[in-house]
Amino acid sequence: MAITLLQSNSINGSSTGSFTADVPAGSLLIAGKRAGTGGAFSDPVNGSWTQAIATPFGPSGVWYVKNCLFTPASTVITTASGNAEWIIAAFSGIDHINALDQTNTNSGSTAAYNSGSVTPSIATPVELLLTNIANNFAGSLTDTPGAGWVDIAGGSGGNEFLAFKIVTASAPNSNAGTFNSATSWGAVIASFAAAAVATPVFSPVSGSYGSVQLVTISSTDSGLPGFAIFYTTDGSVPTTSSTPYTGPISVSSSQTIRALASATNQNNSAVGSATYTISAGGAYSVPDSRAITATTPNSSRTVQGTKIYDVPKVDSRAAGAPVDCRIAPNIPVDSRVSPNIPQNSRTPGTFGPGE
Numbered sequence: 001m002a003i004t005l006l007q008s009n010s011i012n013g014s015s016t017g018s019f020t021a022d023v024p025a026g027s028l029l030i031a032g033k034r035a036g037t038g039g040a041f042s043d044p045v046n047g048s049w050t051q052a053i054a055t056p057f058g059p060s061g062v063w064y065v066k067n068c069l070f071t072p073a074s075t076v077i078t079t080a081s082g083n084a085e086w087i088i089a090a091f092s093g094i095d096h097i098n099a100l101d102q103t104n105t106n107s108g109s110t111a112a113y114n115s116g117s118v119t120p121s122i123a124t125p126v127e128l129l130l131t132n133i134a135n136n137f138a139g140s141l142t143d144t145p146g147a148g149w150v151d152i153a154g155g156s157g158g159n160e161f162l163a164f165k166i167v168t169a170s171a172p173n174s175n176a177g178t179f180n181s182a183t184s185w186g187a188v189i190a191s192f193a194a195a196a197v198a199t200p201v202f203s204p205v206s207g208s209y210g211s212v213q214l215v216t217i218s219s220t221d222s223g224l225p226g227f228a229i230f231y232t233t234d235g236s237v238p239t240t241s242s243t244p245y246t247g248p249i250s251v252s253s254s255q256t257i258r259a260l261a262s263a264t265n266q267n268n269s270a271v272g273s274a275t276y277t278i279s280a281g282g283a284y285s286v287p288d289s290r291a292i293t294a295t296t297p298n299s300s301r302t303v304q305g306t307k308i309y310d311v312p313k314v315d316s317r318a319a320g321a322p323v324d325c326r327i328a329p330n331i332p333v334d335s336r337v338s339p340n341i342p343q344n345s346r347t348p349g350t351f352g353p354g355e
Helices: none
Strands: 004-012 017-020 028-033 041-043 051-055 061-065 078-079 083-094 100-108 112-114 127-135 164-167 175-181 185-193 201-203 208-211 215-216 228-232 250-251 255-262 272-278 297-302 304-312
Touching: 028 127, 051 100, 051 185, 061 127, 083 164, 100 112, 100 255, 112 185, 201 272, 215 228, 215 255, 215 272, 250 255
Parallel strands: 208 272
Antiparallel strands: 004 083, 017 078, 028 061, 028 083, 041 078, 051 061, 100 185, 112 175, 127 164, 127 185, 201 215, 215 250, 228 255, 255 272, 297 304
8 A cells, every 4th residue: 555644633732632534554643743741642542652753842743653553433642741732644555564764853943944854764765754843833923844745734823834745765855844934943854664565476486396387476465556576587686677577487497586566655575586496307308329339438418408318329239238328318218208309219129230
């Protein structure tokens, strides 16, 4: 599921608030607090929330719950103490294990503010950035977030102090906005990693096989927008520039296939891998022994993908002859039953002396 703002709610002058619509289990809950005393959030099901970062201005900051556990129609959320102005928002599509990535703070006393900068730690990331701007709110003070940032509805007098942005590149990001007049302010920025696409799986699984295999690659997230799988067959690490998977892969020799999956507004999956060992089988060949003399050393050659070992020719009718040279290793004496045999496949006992 892509990162999506599901809903938000704001409270001004109270320490208790609630959502008025369902919050799907597994969502990321974010709280941004701008004023008031104390500084903590909790709810009856998830317990105490984690503070991502506090602003350098008053008891404000950003708190969160990753992978929330409830889906009620109305859930009470409380701050620890005192009246406050705060906003809570719910987002889908966030990594349930390693949600919080980077944070930073900044402060000033001008009409322009800047949250400070964060750079996602993932090489090719999809991340949710959140900023909380706390200030000495007075009357008609309003703020305008930086380019690409979206205010989350809430706050009073147009001062919607919690904003978000979705980024898809590992580059420095900050919220550089403005107030309509100079004020003392403190700002925080926090980045949260998007969930990754499910790791690709292979069928058949890794193993040894005696014939050509048709390998399929799939992922449980195949229904996501922009879903695609990319793979390599030389054991190298795949990227989104590797070969796109469009259908079963024919594996006729031993090799390792590695694959990753991607989707819109999701982080790339972990790399999946499968190793196949294909043993010789199916097509056998028997050497044409008539061109080999009794003094020719052993040699080998590959015919139709099968390695064939030649042996010195002897008159197999002579006493003490150890080898019928017409038979390759592990091939039935009557080699005519093997498919695709271009060489002399006559049965034993039909060669004349000197042939």
